Amino acid sequence: MRGVHALYLICCDTYRKMFLVALSFAYFAKALSGSYLKSTITQLERRFDIPSYLIGVIDGSFEIGNLLVIAFVSYFGAKLHRPKIIAMGCVLMSIGTFIIALPHFIIGRYEFETSVRWLGNATRNPAPCAVGCEGESNLSMWIYVLLGNVLRGIGETPIQPLGISYIDDFATEENAALYVGCVHTISVVGPVFGYLLGSLCARIYVDIGFVKMESITITPADARWVGAWWLGYLIAGVITLLSAFPFWFLPRALPVSEGQSPEKCPPEQTSFIKNSPLLKQKYKADEHSNFIEMAKDFIPTLRTLLGHRVYLIYLCVTIIQLNSLIGMVTYKPKYIEQHFRQSASKANFLMGVINIPAVALGMFSGGLLMKRLKLNLMGAARFAFGTSLIGYVLSLFFFALSCDNANVAGVTVPVDGASFGKHSVFESCNQACSCSESEWDPVCGNNGITYMSACLAGCTSATGSGKNTIFSNCSCVGVAGNFTARAGQCNDKDDCDRMFPYFLALSVVTSFIISLGGTPGYMLLIRCIKPQLKALALGFHALATRTLAGIPAPIYFGAIIDTTCLKWGQKRCGGIGACRIYNTTAYRIAYLGLTMSLRTVSFIICIPGFFLLAQQLKQEETNAFHSTVTNGGAELEALQKEEFVISNSNQTQRICDNGTDRETRL
Numbered sequence: 001m002r003g004v005h006a007l008y009l010i011c012c013d014t015y016r017k018m019f020l021v022a023l024s025f026a027y028f029a030k031a032l033s034g035s036y037l038k039s040t041i042t043q044l045e046r047r048f049d050i051p052s053y054l055i056g057v058i059d060g061s062f063e064i065g066n067l068l069v070i071a072f073v074s075y076f077g078a079k080l081h082r083p084k085i086i087a088m089g090c091v092l093m094s095i096g097t098f099i100i101a102l103p104h105f106i107i108g109r110y111e112f113e114t115s116v117r118w119l120g121n122a123t124r125n126p127a128p129c130a131v132g133c134e135g136e137s138n139l140s141m142w143i144y145v146l147l148g149n150v151l152r153g154i155g156e157t158p159i160q161p162l163g164i165s166y167i168d169d170f171a172t173e174e175n176a177a178l179y180v181g182c183v184h185t186i187s188v189v190g191p192v193f194g195y196l197l198g199s200l201c202a203r204i205y206v207d208i209g210f211v212k213m214e215s216i217t218i219t220p221a222d223a224r225w226v227g228a229w230w231l232g233y234l235i236a237g238v239i240t241l242l243s244a245f246p247f248w249f250l251p252r253a254l255p256v257s258e259g260q261s262p263e264k265c266p267p268e269q270t271s272f273i274k275n276s277p278l279l280k281q282k283y284k285a286d287e288h289s290n291f292i293e294m295a296k297d298f299i300p301t302l303r304t305l306l307g308h309r310v311y312l313i314y315l316c317v318t319i320i321q322l323n324s325l326i327g328m329v330t331y332k333p334k335y336i337e338q339h340f341r342q343s344a345s346k347a348n349f350l351m352g353v354i355n356i357p358a359v360a361l362g363m364f365s366g367g368l369l370m371k372r373l374k375l376n377l378m379g380a381a382r383f384a385f386g387t388s389l390i391g392y393v394l395s396l397f398f399f400a401l402s403c404d405n406a407n408v409a410g411v412t413v414p415v416d417g418a419s420f421g422k423h424s425v426f427e428s429c430n431q432a433c434s435c436s437e438s439e440w441d442p443v444c445g446n447n448g449i450t451y452m453s454a455c456l457a458g459c460t461s462a463t464g465s466g467k468n469t470i471f472s473n474c475s476c477v478g479v480a481g482n483f484t485a486r487a488g489q490c491n492d493k494d495d496c497d498r499m500f501p502y503f504l505a506l507s508v509v510t511s512f513i514i515s516l517g518g519t520p521g522y523m524l525l526i527r528c529i530k531p532q533l534k535a536l537a538l539g540f541h542a543l544a545t546r547t548l549a550g551i552p553a554p555i556y557f558g559a560i561i562d563t564t565c566l567k568w569g570q571k572r573c574g575g576i577g578a579c580r581i582y583n584t585t586a587y588r589i590a591y592l593g594l595t596m597s598l599r600t601v602s603f604i605i606c607i608p609g610f611f612l613l614a615q616q617l618k619q620e621e622t623n624a625f626h627s628t629v630t631n632g633g634a635e636l637e638a639l640q641k642e643e644f645v646i647s648n649s650n651q652t653q654r655i656c657d658n659g660t661d662r663e664t665r666l
Helices: 002-039 041-048 052-077 082-106 136-156 159-170 173-203 229-242 245-249 291-306 309-339 344-373 377-400 494-516 518-527 531-550 552-562 584-665
Strands: 443-445 461-463 470-472 485-487 565-570 576-582
Touching (some): 002 052, 002 082, 002 136, 002 159, 002 173, 002 229, 002 309, 002 344, 041 136, 041 576, 052 309, 052 531, 052 552, 159 173, 159 531, 173 344, 173 518, 291 309, 291 531, 309 344, 309 531, 344 377, 344 518, 377 518, 377 584, 518 531, 552 584
Antiparallel strands (some): 443 485, 461 470, 470 485
16 A cells, blocks of 8 residues: 555656646746737837837737636636646647738838938939839738737636646645746746847848848838847747647646645545545536536626625726736837837847846745745735835836937927927928928938938938948038938937936836735735635636736827827828837826826725725634634534433443343342
8 A cells, every 4th residue: 555655646746746837838938929029019010010009909909819718718617627728728829929920921021211212332313213002001911910919818818717726726825825936937937038039039130031131221229120020929839839738648637735645544545546536626626517507607606706895906906006017018128219219129138137037036035935924815915015015116216217308300409400499300401402301211410410311411412331321411410521421310328328227227126026026916816715716716807907907008008108209100101100209208207107107096995905804804713713613512512412322321231231130130
């Protein structure tokens, strides 16, 4: 029997490790592809000539996919073979990721906006041929990106509610927080690689291998640059597909934790591991319930869940905070690009190697502290609230870390420096040039001012080619004896270079402190409800947050950011495209102000939540006390009955014995 017992322990440990590793890898894969999409938002804007709010629609389409199936997957999936459902979800995510990359292979080559056409290497064509509208309809290919992201959302649905509830079913209470913390930590490592992959692809030109790079006149720092966004989606799709394989080999239910060891059961119960009750989860699914019976029970169960006041308060707080978090994270790389004038590659790299590791460390430390401090429900709630409040106070300092607007003639500064106020791109120095005010092909004059095109700078000749083009006789530049300009925007960011390190340091500190409360807050969700409602509560929480935060937040954040645009790009057949330059002051106030306002509202809602949680805990203690007293009385009564029966039995035995002795004497 000892050999069977040892085999059982080995089997239990193998299943636990296999599921934890598989779930962690699935979390890693979905986080990598999700963060990579966020790292490519500016690339997608420029490639498909769409504004930020439309990028928000694409980003929110992932949550739409979740919304379509999450309630049913969370409820019915908990009663079925959860690992295999997770595996099918990973396969769907992989297919969706491949579909996102599809437009690159069916759309034409990228033609960035330019006002100059060249014949030879130094001859300017003053009347370039108009580029027709052919291929303009190809720009609607962004719909494939949206549909692929919807499919990703459908595939991701079972991973969180079924995976976390699966872990919690076989883990002891003191280890559950650590296990969940470990899984979430691995999931935060995924964005590190996602943003690093985004940084690498952003440095590679979108049509690499199909164009001569010497002929490209723009650099990765240019507002028209588009990196090889499609390449990262192919890599992420392969990784997501690989994450599906381990789940096909896992059992329907994991063994219970080592805290409920086989020594507590008789040997005959553990003689056959396959049929051992120890292989069953703590809260067994109704394996023999049919679909109709489960469907009838769904509405009453959901009504019971929504009648839980603490759960509802928690739901409202997390919805508002996730609105703030999702909006901030989605557009943070773009904020770094536009406000501090960094390239997309550098912004993604810094997000991956500095910001995300701080979040991972904070989440892991939060789970570890919860176990070490042995926090109860109220302790976990206070810990999560305190860390969030400290992070909120520190985030107020972001408003002080500002940069001035870039000096762009006719947009932020006057063309000739003669007047201030409302600027115009046309002045006496360029009126004879018949320039277009809608084109964006910036050049940097020797006076340190950027002009939207060489024509608007008053330039009449040029030498060189590609990125090394030098424009001469630029009448609007106004530098005595040297009226020249070079291709590209001026690098006027000295004030930003001084502020940027402080921004990064503050971002790391606030991210770490806020993420400390992530795991305790999540465990509060799991522990504040009855175990039988756990899977449904997790699923409905994910449904509500995706519906009311994941979908709308990127859209209205993007729409508000769009209002701060100073110069829109133009499509070939008319209409606005992607924004070329923003008002940095307005951008900062809109982006940070909206983020902080939402978090302020969430703190206000937390106040009644603490009172309701205290009442619930007090009621549970009272019920537990009465249950103990009742059980104790029942045990005492049973003991008295047992003593009475034994006493009567002894008395009967004595009577029988006396009768026997009397018969013997006779």
